[in-house]
Amino acid sequence: MSGTNRIAGKGRLVPARTVSFTFDGRRLTGVEGDTLASALIANGIHLTGRSFKYHRPRGILSAGPEEPNALIDISRSSNTHTPNVRATVQEVFEGMTAQSQNRWPSLSFDVGAVNNLFSPIFAAGFYYKTFMWPKAAWKHFYEPNIRAAAGLGVSPKEPDPDRYANRFIHCDVLVVGGGIAGLIAARAAAETGASVVVCDEQPELGGALHHEIDTRIDGQEGFVWAQEIGSELAGMDNVRVLTRTTAFAYQAQNMVDLVERVSEHFANPDKLVPRERLWQVRARRVIVATGAIERHMVFAQNDRPGIMLASAARTYLNHYGVAVGSNVAVYTANDSAYRAAFDLKQAGIAVPVIVDARSDVDAGLLAEAEALGIQVLTDHAVVDTKGGLRLKSVRIERVGGGKSRTVEADALIMSAGWTPTLHLYSQSRAKVVWDEESARFLPGKAVQEMVTIGACNGTDALDALLEEAANAGMEAARLAGFAGASGYRAPDAESLTSRRGALMGAAPGAGPETTVKAFVDYQNDVTAKDIRLAVREGMHSIEHVKRFTTNGMATDQGKTSNIHGLAIAADMLDKPIPQVGLTTFRLPYTPVTFGAIVNHGRDRLFDPTRKTAIHKSHEALGAVFEDVGQWKRPWYYPKAGETMHAAVDRECRTVRETAGLFDASTLGKIEVVGPDAAKFLDLIYTNGWQKLAPGRCKYGIMLREDGFIYDDGVVGRIAEDRFHVTTTTGGAPRVLHHMEDYLQTEFPDLRVWLTSTTDQWSVIAVQGPKAREIIAPFVEGIDISNEAIPHMSVREGTVCGAPARLFRMSFTGELGFEVNVPADYGRAVWDALWARAQDLGACTYGTETMHVLRAEKGYIIVGQDTDGTVTADDAGLSWAVAKSKPDFVGIRGMKRPDLVASGRKQLVGLLTADPKQVLEEGAQIVADPNQPVPMKMIGHVTSSYWSENCGRSIAMAVVADGRALMGKTLYVPMPHEVIKVEVTDTVFFDKEGDRING
């Protein structure tokens, strides 16, 4: 048995195909094809959750994606769950575990419902007014407690176990919506040979035909026709039909994002099948056929479980074969609810009354109701309801007051009219316009290559809709370049359903003169009264009203509530609706999982990982790696049992006593070639390059145009017209971009070509007194004596037989070489050099030791000792700025008044009074530690290390007018102490600098 409310012979599901699932621990039976909502209603369950603010019992309102209430936590296994799933969208599957949310301890007895008693303090704006004082209490008390009490389900704590897929496709015509209009448009476009994609959010095509059983197309039931045309389309080579697929974002240039729920409805999805697939569709033309969403009636106590949209009740009956109640009252201001009443009555359900707020109702409908024995009360209103966890009765009054009567009912279905679904249209940046005649917002002029058709376009009459859809399909294909006439003719169709009539805002009996609780936005618990209060408190813009009341700001984004909220505000402001204006439709149309958006870009695929050609040798040597940008760099090489500190001390000592090998391959490298290469570098760097002889190197700094240091590095002149430029590890791409920018757009006449060679060269730094001895046996074609290759030289030859550029340079202050060989040879050369280095007592060293050794020599690291606001002079590098060059990038910026004023922070050394104490990088520096807080901060520490070679700590810092403070004492206030430091120059080791020439 699949539920007591399942009606034999009704609906389209196959009753024998049952599925078993649980809801709040209760084992229930549904039918394959059920949504969770239809299966619950079949089992007599309407109560599915507690409301956000007042914890009021709430039931299922709709049968579609607009659902504000029935948000459920779904899981298929114990180790994962998904919160906030709309029960009206999620299909049931065998073994599904569904849990209600936002209630404690149980759905029928919820402690939080006490909020309902205190509802006056939860009125509009309550967050802003009530919980803002004292300030700290918001963070520590109010906010966590409000969240706990008013949560929207609980996020899973485990990593998402599911797979997601992503596809980019191009098509001639994308049709969004597979109702009558969309299907006809798709069919007409497809006929021309144009490539067509048609998507629909439901499992089957048909849209409103799910419930409109009176609509007949080509002589058959509309829904059957829709399935036939759907399979016809699916069978065409040029058509792709995507069901369970929601178009959630309309981006620029006709790119529409769709999310397909691929396996959410399977009991045991294949691990290889993605949970969802993101389709990013670039279409020449887009046809938006997104239909319309029915609005609820805004009246007192309109939120009891059992009160729902009329079209939803009709869908449950006609598609799922489920009655929403046994005694179903109707409250409407629209003709379409009558059809729902008639369908229910004809299925044997009692319909005690149709309450119509209008006085002028179509005579045909009234006659039909009378024939079916349904009482109709026109010009009447539902003014109150009763029932705790389920509707029991409704109270009815004539509009304007009078004697009231109470009618028993276990369900009330309602319709205040239909709101065209303009979300995608609006996201395409087109404006909506107010249509006075039909009193609703409709699409205006399209701004992208798109067209709206059908109910979302306000096309109500079936004949007009058929013609509009067929023409739109053919025209879209023609505009996409398919001139061939479509042979398609729109089908004949007829329907009894009318959607005439609309009520926006509060229903009679819930007007400004009342204090009743008439809900506008169910999900955020916003009542008509709240919106009026917002206006009274001075919120006159609809955007302000929205934020003050939170109307339309829940996960359903006000699909049922926005128009009501607007109408109530307009009424209070005594302005016509279009003058108050509509809030912006923001993407996504419905909530989209992070999984679908992030897709493959997680874990190892979140960001590329770059490894040097020598990486495997580092692993074999037991290196600990650190991330430097996308690079994995050896940080230090601990021996067994060695701490990081001990390893770094050993490496630092060994390099200076013997030698060390360091993988410097990540340094950015750019080959600058051409007759004007030196001229170009003159413009890019602050120093001059024309006189640098081939075979020599120079340290260069480059500025941005504003005069601040941008990057630095050693540049070797390989030949008259060829330079080997190195950049910082992190700076390589932006430096090349910067150079290309100037070369292409400012100095395009220069004959220079730039090539990134970062990945082409492996670079092995061999540093220390024994550096020459280590490389000697491997070098051919280069005289490596001190005289033949002095410090800051570069030679070409071979190393281990591999073509090499051998640099004599040093970032340690020791005798040093940097061996550049093509990356393919990098590891072999490293291994060969290491075998010999090891025999000579040398070590390998990582980035930490490199940092310490360079700091001992006062060499800066751009990005650590500079931060984008440091000039060459601030860093003590004025010597590297040419005085006589007529132009270089930054030449004017560096002379700006603020950059040459006194008081600038200058790079200095710091020595702590206690040599054992290592300062924290980033720590602030003050002149007087006894001044009152907030103290005047005159600088901060940029680099700080324990220096094993100096036998003490060392630090660099930028300090206001620091170079004038040599020998002075400054202070570094820390949480538990104030550290005394002495200002020094930045060279801590080998001040004479002799070792480098060894």
Added chain:
Amino acid sequence: MLLIHCPYCGEDRPELEFRHAGEAHVVRPDPISEISDEEFEAYFFIRDNPKGLTYERWRHMHGCARFFNAVRDTVSDKFVTTYKAGNPKVEIERGEDGIARVKGDGQ
């Protein structure tokens, strides 16, 4: 994601291949070392931020790597045209239909 026409490749390519490179037709003064503080401010710091047509530079980073100029409507994100770096600033006019076009292109 925008589709951008690279005037060097002659192709419409997805935005992922490109990098935005700031306002177009900002001329670096020559000789820059001689200009006043006010002129430097105007050159380096002051930028248009129009609602409507904007002249901007893009670089076909993951394609031909060339910088080029573009005219884009910041309201619709629609490109009116793209053209090679160094070419003179393209004049744009709005037709009676409200659509911006390169002057002289007509409809």
